[in-house]
Amino acid sequence: MQDVQEMKYLPSFGRKRARGLSETQKNNLVHLYETYGIEIPEKKIDPRTLFNIPFEKIFVEVGFGHGEHLIQNAMQNPKVGFIGCEPFENGVAATLKEIQDNNLQNVRIHKGDARLVLEKLQKNTIDRVYVLFPDPWHKKRHHKRRILSAEFIDNLRKNQVKELVVATDCKEYMESVLENMAQLKIPALDNIETLSQKPDWFLSTRYEQKALAKDDKCYYLKVELTVS
Numbered sequence: 001m002q003d004v005q006e007m008k009y010l011p012s013f014g015r016k017r018a019r020g021l022s023e024t025q026k027n028n029l030v031h032l033y034e035t036y037g038i039e040i041p042e043k044k045i046d047p048r049t050l051f052n053i054p055f056e057k058i059f060v061e062v063g064f065g066h067g068e069h070l071i072q073n074a075m076q077n078p079k080v081g082f083i084g085c086e087p088f089e090n091g092v093a094a095t096l097k098e099i100q101d102n103n104l105q106n107v108r109i110h111k112g113d114a115r116l117v118l119e120k121l122q123k124n125t126i127d128r129v130y131v132l133f134p135d136p137w138h139k140k141r142h143h144k145r146r147i148l149s150a151e152f153i154d155n156l157r158k159n160q161v162k163e164l165v166v167a168t169d170c171k172e173y174m175e176s177v178l179e180n181m182a183q184l185k186i187p188a189l190d191n192i193e194t195l196s197q198k199p200d201w202f203l204s205t206r207y208e209q210k211a212l213a214k215d216d217k218c219y220y221l222k223v224e225l226t227v228s
């Protein structure tokens with residue numbers, strides 16, 4: 001069923017599995033997913049209903065990879081409910097284990113395309129969406145696979161998502177995001193070089209570390225999509 005739903009969007013991700021999953025990983029994907037996983041709801045829902053605790057804010061992380069940022073963020077912000085979406089099963093299995101080991105009550109995971117989850121969350125219920133080091137799809141003919149399209153950003157805005165946080169080491173991708181923002185008349189910074197200063201609030205990600213280890217520049221953007 002989920003695969004049929006995923007065909008709704010051109011995939012913005014690469015492989016769903018790197019190598020054979022160990023028995024423990026397979027087990028986590030079944031048993032820990034029963035506790036922390038979420039399926040695509042049939043109707044639009046208030047994301048607060050996904051948790052056993054009433055949270056003040058809801059943050060969504062699109063493409064959390066192996067979950068380092070998601071887990072750190074959830075540990076540092078126990079009053080925020082986090083929804084992480086990621087189709088890459090090895091990363092999902094590792095993240096589920098971290099959620100359990102740290103007894104985190106404020107994280108829910110969807111093993112699949114974030115766009116299918118976001119479109120089922122009621123208006124004005126999401127405080128922040130993170131898209132960190134999205135697959136760059138360097139070749140021009142693949143640009144249509146980039147998740148941060150004008151349509152994606154516009155859907156967030158229409159759904160009254162308050163803030164969007166983006167980071168990437170692909171300058172041309174960040175430029176395209178700024179162009180999409182300009183097209184949608186969302187005020188964002190127009191001087192890309194100022195975005196290469198790492199903000200002190202930014203928690204690290206695996207792909208950021210890889211880029212910095214190669215001395216590649218990274219770009220960080222936080223934009224208000226709706227003014228409350």
Ligand SMILES: C[S@@+](CC[C@H](N)C(=O)[O-])C[C@H]1O[C@@H](n2cnc3c(N)ncnc32)[C@H](O)[C@@H]1O
Nearest residue numbers: 012013063065085113114132133135205206207
């Ligand atoms: C380059 S990796 C970055 C992972 C992590 N954010 C980091 O910085 O270490 C991009 C990730 O986004 C995921 N991804 C791409 N499109 C997605 C989508 N539509 N929904 C959820 N995750 C997606 C990919 O599977 C991949 O794991």
